[in-house]
Amino acid sequence: MIRFLFRFVGFLFLAAAFTALLYDGTKTIAGSEIYYTPLGATWNAVHSTSLQLLQPAIERHLAVWLWDPVMLNILTAPTWLVLGVVGALLILLGRKKQPLIGYSR
Numbered sequence: 380m381i382r383f384l385f386r387f388v389g390f391l392f393l394a395a396a397f398t399a400l401l402y403d404g405t406k407t408i409a410g411s412e413i414y415y416t417p418l419g420a421t422w423n424a425v426h427s428t429s430l431q432l433l434q435p436a437i438e439r440h441l442a443v444w445l446w447d448p449v450m451l452n453i454l455t456a457p458t459w460l461v462l463g464v465v466g467a468l469l470i471l472l473g474r475k476k477q478p479l480i481g482y483s484r
Contacts, residue, residue, distance in 0.1 A: 385473030392466030400459035418461045419454035 399416065406414045422430045437446050453461060 382473040382475065385469045387473075389466045389469030389473060392462050392469060396459045396462035396466055399457075399462060403457065403459060415457040415459075417455050418458045421458045422454070 399421070403415045419430065433450070434446055437450060
């Protein structure tokens, strides 16, 4: 059941990544220059309150160094790239185990 949930959410993330890629692609074609939407801008447009609460939560509960180099780089990365990587990882986590061949374990 959990594997199915991982695969399902992974496919949703991949669909969202494809939608973000199409959005950035149409803006690139229309503007005649390369354009991408950072994840932070997309997150701010969808739900800005949770984005504002993310920094104090990470610094207080996890580590102070995790916000500045790690999370800021993720938030400035293209939305389609981050969603695609997360979706692919979830699909890999939810894949079915390969049957063993022969007697080796």
